[in-house]
Amino acid sequence: MMIKRQLLLLFGLFAFLGNAQQKERQQLDTVVLKPLRLIQKSVGQSVLNIEQDQIRKYRPQLTDVLSFETPIFFKENGLGMVSSPSFRGTTAQQTAVLWNGINVNSQFLGQVDFNTISPYHYSSIDVRSGGGSSQFGSGAIGGTVALNNSLDFKKGHQFQLLSSYGSFETYNNAIDYKFSDEKFSFHLGANYFDSANDYDFPDQKGFNDNGQMHHLSVTANVAYRFKPQHKLSFYSEIYDGERHFSILEETQSRTKYQDQNIKSQLLWESSWRKLKLKSRAAYLNEKYTYFPELDNDETSTYGRAETIINKTSLGYKVKKNIYLEAEIDYQYTWADGIEIQDASRNSTEAQLFLKYHLTPNWVYQVHLNQNFVDDFDAPFLYNFGTNYSFSSQHEVRLNFSKNYRIPTFNDLYWPGSGNLSLKPETSLQGEISYIFKLKSFEFGLTYYQIELEDMIRWLPMQGELWEPVNTDKVSSKGIEANASYQFNWDRNKLKAKMLYAYTKSENKETGYQLIYVPYHKVTAGFDYDYKNWHADVSAMYNGKVYTQSNNKSKTRVDDYILVNASAQYQFGNNQMYGLGARVKNATDRSYQNMIYKPMPGINFEFFLTLNL
């Protein structure tokens, strides 16, 4: 009953804002031109776009941003600890994360730990629901999260500082410097985050003991335009973080974990008449170190993987309305460590892409992919999508694809548990969407279905040992709905958005809902500007999740609503200074998204910004 009332409240609030909006409308914000690479090849699918000003409302860990802004469910091992996504009812390895177009899922785990990505420097994050393996390779089954750095030209010098201090001795500092002229663009950014993270558990005794964490993230990006049609870009990012693993009993061993990740890539883009060439070389280095005893380096264990990627595509505009592109990708990965010694893998991929505007209001795309990878027979992948607009207001989208995820190094080689006979997971999936647009109101509704075979599941063992098996068949069906609205009157500006996801993801053999997949998730966000003032509210609702595969209700994790709100005042020349405060978990809700991992109650932060 409580849940229903809370849901009604959210919907009611939204409806109220909707009505209020009809009074007055003004023109939209100036549209900022940005590279929409992901959207260009997403015919039949929907892409959510999160801009930097939204990203910076959250903790500098990607989990927090996406929890409040997307339908993805996260299970966090306590605030800031290991975080795994479930997108459309899929496993953590079935969400692909792209950094400026390169897949950066861990070679060991197959997934990204979303608390080891500091998102403040990205210009935007695009989140696409649904299949994308033919475009981005292994793992793009539930969906794709694209982290983008866009480099502008002719903007001169820009400097930005964000500094905040909050509950649990949490410090967060981010600086960004940008310079650009006609031909040259440069961006240097750094973020340092440090938190004692020793929050008291609401509603139960104890506190988050040994939960401290800190990270430093530095990015440097450069672009040079030789002529308008030739551009060379370089992107790089270094992440260095340490998290202690929180304990529930004082007597438990205090352990910690370090992540060191380097990402870099060189990108050449050229266009010549009807031809478009894009070639990139990337180098990725991921390293983790686990310390089973805090102050004893000798007992630490580590793993390191290096990846070299080369992608080259050649596009040809056959006609005004037909675009054809061929791509060859090569990837070499090498891993070493205490557990995995000198494992390597070669993978070569050929892609063909066609986009065809049959009529101005009807477009379709076909994406084909064949991968040749060591140790496996990779399946032939495809993605077919079409968008049809009945009018400027009504649009229908369809997409059908075959996708896969290949086993990771841990799946294959983990001592004592690695399984060399694993096959790739494959999925067949489809979706249909209806989009309605009326001026600044937008509404989308999607139904999707994913049929997954040979799902690899790591089952927890005694001690820290787990083993992967290629067993389950999973069927995931669901609905995603989203709506957004924006209106201005006098000097008031209001943006409202909301999304809802219903997910039914069941093990076909047992009929049970997968563990840690909520049936319901709702998010809502409101941004309000008046003169020098800005205020926002972000809310999310996570439905109950089962933590045992037999859906035992006694061990389920209950549903909860989280509400954050902030207010900010801008002043000085060109409003260069900003001061603000934010309240998180404003209703002081006792909640957890992983069993036995209590999250913090109400907490606060104060922040200042400087824009030069």
Added chain:
Amino acid sequence: MKHNFLKPLLLALTIGFFFASCSSDDDGGVTPELPQGDFDLGYIIANEGNFGSPNASVSFIDADLMTVENSIFEAVNPSENLGDVLNHIAFGDENAFLVMNNSNKIVVVNRFSFEYVTTLTESIALPRYAVVENGKLFVSNSQSQDIAVYDTSDFSFITSIAIDKPVELLKADAGKLFVQNASFGTGNEITVINTDTNEITSTLTVDGVLNSIDDEDGILYALHSEGISKFNTSTASLIETINFSGEVNNPSKLNIEDDKIFFITGSQVYASDLNATEIGVTPLFDTEVEGNSFTVGYGFSVENGNIFYSDVNGFTADSELLIYDYSGNLVQTLTTGVGTNAVYFND
């Protein structure tokens, strides 16, 4: 539903004077009379729970195997949490010692009522197994690779015995503590410690990868990849090694009970006569439990004429405890807690 109270009694009479100091789970009751508490004369089940979660639990199954009561520790002690990974339970005359691996503690309860007594934490570092002998509690610590020694009368810490090798199963007999120095498929040694002086006296070796040890009637049995080696517990010397009659993959979980040798390989259960000259490799029966190699056969115990085999369902749900008689007939299936790893008869 067959059970036999006379058997332990006969055993007790046979080995008479050993009896007073005998404290293992093989105890026979001298006077099989009225239960001394709610959880006497029945089976104590250790459910280790998920690693990293405080959901370890203890179940109780009555002697006729008809009913199961789960989470008895929480039921008796509502204000206490048992902890994270119950790896083993050792029994003293009055108390049971619950070895909480990932909590770095030993929870002491009255073995018949399960009422909380105290918690031991000094020099406990990722403990694995424990045993009571000679008025002392010995605990194997996998992190510090030593044996912590406590006084069972006042629970005071006595000392730590450095081993500097992997330490696993502990057995005690004839004034000696036998420490298995093998875990996770490596190691072939057993350290012998004098329980009076707490000093290492010798090291025994077997010709194969050691998996598990058990003792009965003055003999220590060691299951390894080539067969079973028998040692005299009084002299700490090898009696003989009996080999497998053919190929066996990863035999594990040795149980000596009722003059029989029991062990498993995955879902298969094997039984041999204690005096056999070689160990047969034809399974007694197959539990047909499926899963991956780590979780299949996670819990296996032979107690009081029954064979207990747990299906831990990959640790993603509660366990099913399958109970067989010595002929391999399934007599009962009961649902216990998460990660059932052993069964002990309490009497």
